[in-house]
Amino acid sequence: MQRIVLSIFVLTTLLLAQDSLIRPLHTFSIVARDSATGEMGVAVQSHWFSVGSVVSWAEAGVGAVATQSFVEVSYGPLGLDLMRSGKSAPEALQALLSIDEHADVRQVAMVDAQGNVAVHTGENCLTAAGHKKGSNYSCQANMMEKETVWDAMAAAYEAAPGDLLDKLLAALIAAQAEGGDIRGQQSAAILIVPGTKDAPSWQRSVDLRVDDSPEPIREMVRLVTIHRAYVHMNRGDELMTEGDLDGALREYAAAEKLYPENIEMPYWTAIGLVNAGKVEEALPMLQKIFAEKPQWRELTRRLKGTGLIVEDEAILEKILGLSE
Secondary structure, rough: OHHHHHHHHHHHHHEEEEEEOEEEEEEEEEEEEEEOOOEEEEEEEEEEOOHHHHOOOEEEOOEEEEEEEEOOOOHHHHHHHHHHHHOOOHHHHHHHOOOOOOOHEEEEEEEOOOEEEEEEOOOOOOOEEEEEEOOOOOEOOOEEEEHHHHHHHHHHHOOOOOHHHHHHHHHHHHHHHHHEEEEOOOEEEEEEEEOOOOOOOOOOOEEEEEEEOOOOHHHHHHHHHHHHHHHHHHHHHHHHHHHHHHHHHHHHHHHHHHHOOOHHHHHHHHHHHOOOOOOOHHHHHHHHHHHHOHHHHHHHHHHOOOOOOOOOHHHHHHHOOOOO
């Protein structure tokens, strides 16, 4: 174990000594751990292209990191390395800051799988800059219009109902409502990972990015809705393979309610109805879909033999014979 920790320290020293990457990525972000589920996440917005590819770092069962201001990207992967090796978030952050010649312009926050939180706002970060640390979370911002942004984020996070995704999104919305980045908006990202080490290190519960938009948080709200619709769709598929047709139909219906404009939702609801023996109920739905998108008729033909549709030639011919 000592050899592993030493190798990480040596690598860290070499990378930070090279001043490998300094970008003026001024932004607001939140790192947090859900004490009920153990999930950990990062949410961020900035007037900078593709902020999520630089600021946001997280690994299942390990922790989450936000690295910003005059950003040193290696705080992300190296912070996770240190936490994976057994360091707490405060220990990991302190180790990296202690060997960074430019710590005064960094803003970094970390949370580990035990809920320990660490945050640093360098004295030379561009004003308005600051942070607010709470139980299992930290909100941080720099180059803001107002010094009240991070407090507003924290209040919104703590007050928001729902799961970690809801709460992270609420923090972003509150920051922007408080004035946000003094330069305006451009990109946003939300990254959430499972809290247990049983999950594969690469697993991500949520990974949403808006790389370039005049209103990235508004677009993020839309993407979160679509994400939730597809969570229902995926669960519906799982239940279908398990033979729980009623459960699958409920999930497909929930998905369609969230995202009615996507033809994928009513299609799989209709296929679920077919498999549940409710063919007559499904036929008008499929007829409408085939009229709008003829290629879905061919897709239906290709479902034969996959286990995704009943193996009944008469039913399949009836479906495929629907007029346009």
